[in-house]
Amino acid sequence: MRVFFTGLIFLLPALVIGQQRLHITAFGGFANYSGDLQTKRLTLDQSHGTFGLGLRYDITDHLSGRLGFNYGRLEANDKNNEALLKARNLNFQTAITEANLMLEYTILDLSVKKFSPYAFAGVALFHFNPYTYDTLGNKIELQPLGTEGQGLAQYPDRKPYNLTQFAIPFGAGIKYRVSDKVILSYEIGLRKLFTDYLDDVSSTYVDQSLLEQARGPRA
Numbered sequence: 001m002r003v004f005f006t007g008l009i010f011l012l013p014a015l016v017i018g019q020q021r022l023h024i025t026a027f028g029g030f031a032n033y034s035g036d037l038q039t040k041r042l043t044l045d046q047s048h049g050t051f052g053l054g055l056r057y058d059i060t061d062h063l064s065g066r067l068g069f070n071y072g073r074l075e076a077n078d079k080n081n082e083a084l085l086k087a088r089n090l091n092f093q094t095a096i097t098e099a100n101l102m103l104e105y106t107i108l109d110l111s112v113k114k115f116s117p118y119a120f121a122g123v124a125l126f127h128f129n130p131y132t133y134d135t136l137g138n139k140i141e142l143q144p145l146g147t148e149g150q151g152l153a154q155y156p157d158r159k160p161y162n163l164t165q166f167a168i169p170f171g172a173g174i175k176y177r178v179s180d181k182v183i184l185s186y187e188i189g190l191r192k193l194f195t196d197y198l199d200d201v202s203s204t205y206v207d208q209s210l211l212e213q214a215r216g217p218r219a
Contacts, residue, residue, distance in 0.1 A: 020181075021059075027052040031072035036201040037090055038076040046080060048073040050096075061109050066102040066120065071095070074128075076199060092130045092142065092199045098191075100124035100169050110177045121170040124191065129163050130200040134218070142200040145215050149206035161197040168192040 031050040034040060050072030057065045077091035102122025110116050130142045143163060149155030173187025196202040 021057055023056045023058075023183075025052075025054040025056050025066070025068065027054070027068070027070065031074060031096065033074045033076065033198065035076070035196075035199050037078060037081070037092060037199050039081060039085070046075055046077065048075065052098075056104070061111065062106050064104045064106070066100070066104050066122070068098075068100045068102070070098045070100070074198070090201060091132055092201075093132065094128045094130045094198065096126055096128055098124050098126040098167075102169060106175065110175060110183065114177050116175050117172065118175055118185075118187075119170075119172045120187075120189070121168070124167045124169045125164065126167055126191075127164045128198055130198065140218055143197075145218060147200055147206075148203050149210075152206070152210060154210055155206060158203065161195055165193065165195045167194065 028049070028051045030044060030047040032038070032044060032047040038046065050070060052068050052070035054066060054068030056067075059065060073093065073095050075091070075093040078085050078088050079091070100122055101124075102120045104118055104120040106116050106118040108116035132140055132142060134140055143161065146152065146158075146160060148158060150158045150160045152158070169189055169191050171187055171189030173185050175183050175185045177183050
């Protein structure tokens with residue numbers, strides 16, 4: 001399961017330290033996911049806007065450290081999948097809030113060049129909470145329901161999942177030096193997740209009567 005962000009980053013001077021090494025960054029773009037309910041690996045189908053703010057510190061002319069905070073929303077629906085999966089009729093939505101710390105390597109020296117490709121990787125902590133809507137339009141949070149038997153005695157190996165998780169962000173982009181103080185970047189960033197429950201779908205179906213008895217008809 002992957003999450004990816006694509007969009008533009010505006011880099012502006014924040015504080016002059018030595019040779020202006022600390023910068024404010026602002027990000028705007030799109031977020032999407034690939035997983036059980038979205039079988040395409042890289043697509044903007046069912047994508048939503050995302051935005052973020054951060055700081056970047058230039059360690060050298062090529063190596064930088066990045067601290068960022070992002071917010072976005074993800075969704076997927078079986079009605080947009082291939083015919084075989086439409087009958088499953090599952091869907092989810094979730095907001096995503098993320099804090100990340102990354103290293104970024106710029107290949108060319110932007111004090112000399114106008115353009116340069118770059119790559120980045122690091123660690124992130126994110127929060128999610130998958131939900132759906134019933135036929136009356138009522139919002140239903142999925143994690144408390146344990147839809148795959150999490151927390152039921154009959155399924156001892158299925159534990160409730162945490163809504164805050166770690167991820168590994170990585171990606172690449174290209175920078176354009178607008179002026180000595182402003183840099184515009186376009187990047188694509190992926191997130192390697194360590195949970196399979198971003199969409200609340202991971203394992204097999206459980207006995208529906210047991211689930212309804214324990215969690216109610218909404219389950």
